[in-house]
Amino acid sequence: MANIFQPSSMIIPIFNGENYDFWSIKMKTFFCSQDLWDIVDEGFTIPEDLSTLNASQKKELKENKQKDSKALFFLQQAVEDSIFPRIMGATSAKNAWGTLKEEFQGSDKVRAIKLQTLRREFELIKMKESETVKDYYTKIKELVSQMRSYGDNILDKRIVEKILISIPRKYDAIVTTIEQTKDLSTMSVTELIGSLEAYEQRLSRHDDNTFENAFQSKLKLRSHDDRRYGGKKN
Structure with missing residues (x-):
């Protein structure tokens, strides 16, 4: 042995x-x-x-x-x-x-108070405009982990719904698509976050292209002015 x-x-x-x-x-x-x-x-x-x-x-x-x-x-x-x-x-x-x-671990009363505080924080939390989907989801996961440790058997369905109603308006298009094409009662949190991150990347590329186009337009305008004034401006 x-x-x-x-x-x-x-x-x-x-x-x-x-x-x-x-x-x-x-x-x-x-x-x-x-x-x-x-x-x-x-x-x-x-x-x-x-x-x-x-x-x-x-x-x-x-x-x-x-x-x-x-x-x-x-x-x-x-x-x-x-x-x-x-x-x-x-x-x-x-x-x-x-x-x-x-x-x-604390008494049942103390744990109940802590759980109630966490539930309220979960209900009130919202994603900031400057946050990424990944950063916001990290906050949600930490809250959910704490709630579960205090006995709240929070389901994926509730987490999915919470995320969908607490993200900025710039995600409205993908939220509408998800609500119309997916069964939210069976959709996993991982699947939702994957869809949101993919959409976030598209928004980022669109913003980059918009900035690039604006920059190119500014260069063309400056070049036109230089030719018009012979490279000299009063």
Whole structure:
């Protein structure tokens, strides 16, 4: 049997006391990859009378102890020194995980208030004229990620609708086309952003051509004036 404490090639996310929800999601994925999440989430029971266990049960108990020790070790490595004292007395991974969750995730009331604030920010956000589609979508993604971390199962349909009604009027032509030719209830956010970015590039090329034409017209006018006045102007 391989050494259960064999170093992992994966990088453990480090918690510094901020953005607990993001860190906890990363840690859950990490524990799942190591087949340790069940032991962290549910723990395990040690019978009072070990003499009643058969060989198979003793083997299972030993493996659970090893898994728990490994998970606790990972948790200890996953927090900065300033956070470590909170879990240094924990005797199981479940206990350490629960301690961090209780302190940094906040109560249901606090989480509900934070989620309400994020929802309001999501409703009010609009794309600025000077922003690119990519930059605006980055803001939307960050908001959605935070909302989901606080329990809001926001669907793509809602995100698509939000983007369509919050982008500048210069995108009206592509918005109308999308609304007339696409089923918004099944359209993915990725597909929408791809269409908007393609249209944005067309607008950019049009602006460049307009500028170039204006510049060429100015040069022609200057050349005409030079010929008219023999290269001299009073």
